Amino acid sequence: MAVELCLLLLLCGSTISEVQPIYKPPPGTLDFGFVPAKTYDTGAYHEPGPIGILFKIVHSFLYLVQPNSFPQDLIRKLAQQKFGNTQGDYQKPENVVLTLQAIYYEIGFIVTAALGLLFILLLPLVGLCFCMCRCCDNCGGEMHQRQKKNADCQRSCFATFLFVASLIISVGVLCAYAANQHLTNQVRGAKKLVNSNFKDLKIFLNDTPAQIDYLVNQYNTTKDKALSELNNVGPLLGSRVQEQLGKEVHPALDAALTMAGVKVERAIKAIRETKEALENVSVSVEVLQEGTERLHANLTDVKMHLNNTLSDSACSAAQTASTCNIIRNSLNQLNINANFSGLPGVSSQLAKVNDVLKIDLSSLVQKGYAAFNDTPDLVVNQTRNILSDIKTVLESIGSNITTFTKTLPVQNILADLMVSLTQSEAYVQDYFPVVEQYDFYRWLGCLILCCMVVLILVFYYLGLLCGTCGYDKHASPTTRGCISNTGGNFLMAGVGFSFLFSWVLMIVVVLTFVTGGNIEKLVCEPFEDKTLFKVLDTPYLLNQDWKNYLSGILFKNPNINLTFEKVYSDCKENKGIYTSLHLEHMFNIEEFLNISMYTEDVALKIEHIQINLSKIILLDEIGKENLLNFSSSGIEGINFAAYLTEINKSVTKVDLLSFANDLEARADQLVKVKNVISAVNAAQLLINNNASLVIVQETKKYMDTIVGYFEQYVEWVKESIAMEVAACKPIANVIDTAVDIFLCSYITDSVNTFWFGLGSSSIFLIPAIIFAVKLSKYYRRMDTEDVYDDTENGNNGYHKEHLYGIHNPVFTSSVEQW
Template sequence: MLWTRWLVLLLCWWGTSGEQQVDKRDAAPAVVRSDSRRQRSPPPVQPLDFGFVPAAVYDTHAYYEPGTIGILFHMVHAFLYVIQPNSFPKDLIVKVIQQNMGGIKIEEWRKPENVVLLLQWLHYEAGFLICATIGILFVVVTPVLAFCFCMCRCFDNCGGEMHQRQRKNADCHRGFFTASLIATSIFIILGVLVTQAANHNVSAQIKNTRRLINTNMRDLKTFANNTPAQIEYLTAQYTTAKNKVLSDLDNIGPLLGGRIHSKLEKEVVPTLDIALRMAGAMRETKEALENVNSSLEVLQDGMGKLQASVSAERASLSNTLSDPACTNGAVSPACNIIRSALSQLVTSADFSKLQDVNQAMANVDTVLKTDLTNILQKGYTSFNDTPKMVKDQTKNIISGVKGMLDKVGMEIIGFSKMFPVEPSLANFTIFLNERQKVIESFYPRMDQMDFYRWVGCVAVLCVVVLVLAFNILGLLCGTCGYDKQATPTTRGCLSNTGGNLLMAGVGFSFIFAWVLMAIVSTLFVVGGNVEKLICEPLANRQLFKIIDTPFLVHPDKKNFLPGMLFQNPNIDLTLGSMYRECYENNGLYHALQLETMFNINSFLNRTVYSKDLARVFESVQVDIKDITLLEQAGRDNLLNFASSGIGHIAYESYLAEINKGVTQVDLLSFCSDLEVQADQLPRGALENALKGHASSIRIIHREQVVPLEQAMSSLSQSIKLLQRTSNDLPVKVTNILSAIDAAEYLLTHNASRVVKQETKGYVASLVGYFKQYTQWVKNSLITEVAQCKPISNIVDSTEIVACSFIVDSLNTFWFGLGGCCILLLPSILFSVKLAKFYRRMDTEDVFEDMAHTGNHGEHMCGIHGNLAAVRYEPCPPQSACLHAAVLIGGGFCFFVCMIKTLQTDQSLARDVSTNVK
């Protein structure tokens, strides 16, 4: 109906209210360049999860596997291929349709172009025409042949003479004819089985036909009922994109400001870190100066005390060595050694001449009164507040965007309610229910028609079965009742009945063979052409190519399907492409190529991402010129530190005195040597005195030298630290200030490029959410919304029912029945020949001089003489063979009379004398 077609179009048009989703390749993370001078790719857009569109589950499985009977179908297809091996005449059919669409009259077929088409068509149908001609000849010739055969037998010819000449090879002939008739009957039985299998297959598939009809109708209802929910789901998912955009707008500070901060921190933060390290160096410098001052005081005081102690101990030791005992020749060498080492027992370093660091320390104390760390922390804070600054500067823009998004959502909801989709689909469902009731009401009539068809086919088969029954009963009776010892005139009743049954089969074969062949020829021409011209091209989709041929129905109408559906034949929509899309269970929107009729982009520009919203996004501007990294007080502090005077300290003098050590000689070594020399002296007062001096010197080292060495070590570390700090200190401070100036210049003048770039990336991410939604809607319309699998299922189900259930069975029926008809001809010949060996003859070849010998079968041909007439008696009335003959042959006596196969008892009792020459 027309309204149903427009309902589908309206449904698909309404479904275009969705948008496009960002391709995964477009959403892939881009490589971020660490070098700020290079062009940076926009940041990746976070993928949104729109969930899954409510899927429709269809029940129809448009697939048919014939099973065992499929072998017969393949045989018939192979036979038809032999009859018609030509490929499908697509071009020929297209030409015929194009020339006949205007209505060609009979006289116009005489035109050359039409004659050529007719000849091409005859060439294509040559196989069918030849077979049909043979069938027609069979139908015409068989009754004529039957009439001639009957007339011939009535004149005792064509096997009608009730006389059999006896020959030597009679048994061979009988055996040959029996075997031939049995083989022919077996093949006829096979043909009957094939025919009955095809007949039964049609009735058996009626249930499957109903199943396919019911499931297809149910799928159409599912399609109609599920589509509104799918479209509503698409519309509702706009909220997902909207909420994500609102979330990003609420977090514009961390997102946009964080991106700007991240991009600029590579230039700004390292500069502040250097200045912060310089602030730490100031504190370390103060500590080092204090340590130098305290260490210097300790060393100056300690060195004076040490010098006094060492001088006193040296003088005491010298007095001890002046003892007369040291002049003894035996001990004088040891005393002399000790005496020569006394000159080394003195102090080495002199810290009293070193310049103090009080002035430098006072200058540093003055510098540290200004907290440079706190000043730098303010710079850090100012730079790290970029996200907050961005949020404050874009507050008005965010509120405006939120209002626009709410408006867009209301427009989409309002647009979805402009079309009465649900009522229209409800009416479509009602229409389907009414059509299903009409189809179901036709089921009883279909069953009745199928029953009549089945009865008719069985009746046709019964004719063949009747002939088979006569042949089989004739063979059984003739074979079982045949007696080699009996003469042709004395054959038994059972044998005679077998011969009569065979002749009855011949009669029925002549009567019905031409009728059966007429049925076969008709079904062959119809079924074969339907298979080759409809079913095969429908299976390989060649039929779609004919329908999709441009300008098929009219020279001004390019495509047939869009012209019928949309009244626009210029749309590039074909039945084949629509079937493929529906077969893959894609959406009806894509299958009908509705994008050529409804411009999604224009709709999206008016709704989801309008120009007003684009202008609002483009108006997002961020200014970070107010960021101050280092205040003037911090700058002055750095300059004051550079001129604090720590560079003028005599570090070399300090290091020179430190390197001299506390004493000229190591006191512990001196004590050890003193004890070694004392051990060389004789035991006594001198030895004890020297060891006492060694012990005193150790005490001096422990109590005075060791603390002084520790103070010297601390002084050395502090001096080296101050020396490193003061090394090129003005240059370092100048470089720090230059770097800070460069960073502030970047924030003030050159950061606008970074801000614009990051702002553009942020806006692109917001737009990307809308693109994801629109692309998701488009993909859903293509693959998930209104999936048109039921349409391809209807086509496939029609092919299954029409071709697999009906046409294949029809072709198998005439294939088997045609084989039976062809085999009836040799069956007639073999039955006529074989009946001569079973029927009781009126006369036989008998010589007078051999009348009492009983040897009737030897040398009867070629011997001349009078033959005696032989009378035979009929079977006893009570015999079983007579009852069988009467029972079987009585009903068909008019056929037997026509072919003169049955003889009455009166004619059998008649005495006949015949001279045989």
């Protein structure tokens, strides 16, 4: 694909000078088709489904905990700041400031984690103290219940609050279980997504050579079009030259066959009509001269007879004498006024016109037309050798393109990448069962944590169920039923397990909260808005000696402006990897497009394209002489005024006036014959001397048309390499799969939802403990109870004569057995 520009520069490299700016005709648009590309299977987008609502709730909670934006500058400074092992390094002012800034950013997590740690420390301690307190018959450990008037109201409130707390704990544990199960399901289904990414990467590597071959093969489209133009050099270049020269030649040739605007057929007719007019004039003059002689004789006889008649005696009479004298005096008017014998003859002019008609001027001019119309064939014959050389160059370029593409290190790089990809796929496939096994352990551990909460809930729900169903408000505290007493025992069992398990649950919650929350705020969110890439692209951050880390890794040149954000964005838009990774620094295609070695040679070939049109004869010497003879026939020298003068003297039988007018019109035409010859000579001079300029101009236009095809090919190759060849969408998909889907959607969101549900359950264990302890007093059977006198009524509706504690032997014996 490098050498196609070769021909472009070859053809553009001609050193033909231009006298005036040449219009560059837009070439036809070539259809190179579409670069073959397969569809990638991986959809780097995860839709969590209904659990996504929980994810959004957790994100909102994290926003409350950490509303600050991503600390780009802080992370850059922390990464670039060197903290030594000595205490003095940490006490440096700049390090202290950075530490305080980090604490300020993490204050939400720190406070929340501190509360969690306080929960972890205090709840077991409180549980221990509570247990010891009850063992000493304090903190509700004494099996004696004081009778209160609002006991029923308190019992109902405690039961309601405990039930609500249990419901909240249930919702939390369900969220935790759903998140745990969601993570396991996604891990099990991740194998399909991983295989899809590997499949796309293989397609990416396997299709790249085929795409390069397609670009190379499409040179044939350009070559075929250029060859077609070269094979039609006659109709294309020759016709253009003919068209430009025809602007001067055609008017001259037309003028040779046109007299005062009369076209070719009528021009010859005009000459013939001139001949006929001259013949008519000559005959008419002879007829007039003969008629004049006879008229003179007749007039003489008439005068003689009139004189004889006037000499008669009748004219002597007085009454007729005056009349006869008048007639006698008028006889002098019978003389002939017109002297036609003095009119000049036209025989010499008629003879010259006859000589002109002996030569077919039309055929001579048509020969000129034919010679000029043979310009395309003349161009073909005179450029055959030059164009053959150019065609040879075109044919050689195709093989050179193939040779150049084989020298590119693309094939070796793709082969190495394919080997590495195959090894990575094999490793992942082998390691995936291990991942699933460890995920099973994780799932089991999280399930155990959920079961701890479920166990506590079971005790609470059973306690509420048994206590509510078995409670008899008419029974005294010492005579409560077994079901009610069992309900109270379930509640106290739930309290005990709450103290045992809650701190363990909170340890897991704090650890996952700090880890998952910071991953969400410091990785997932900045990855989504690409601010994470901006941090990674910070100069000298990942390597203190490299300005640009990515270019330093790829090209061993950290000064190349290649950033993670740009590469990811380009690949996300499915641009070519050549453009995305700036691979021109590894193998620059522009260097392969440099064909200066061919420019000089082909430029000389183009300069040698010389078309000689001097053999074109528009009008030979015979034709020119014929026109000159016609122009010098002497018709313009005829004294038409003498004819008109004599005609105007008297009426004749012949209309000499029309003859004279016709001849005069012919004379007007004959005056312009010299201008026609001048135009023909000027056109011939243009062909012989100045046609080279027109040929140079039209040849440049013709070559620009051919060059335009190669410009299209080069631009198409560049655009295809930039946008279509080796489109790196799979690379962006791999990053999205690893970070956005696996790390953020699968793991982080699930873990955050897990600790959110488990944490809320753990927190609500505290009010549940309080309400359960309070409520159990109303369900359990007491050892002693308050006794009232006759005048006092207990709130249970029974009467006692004295208020004192009564021992319960049944409950005591049962306790001793336990």
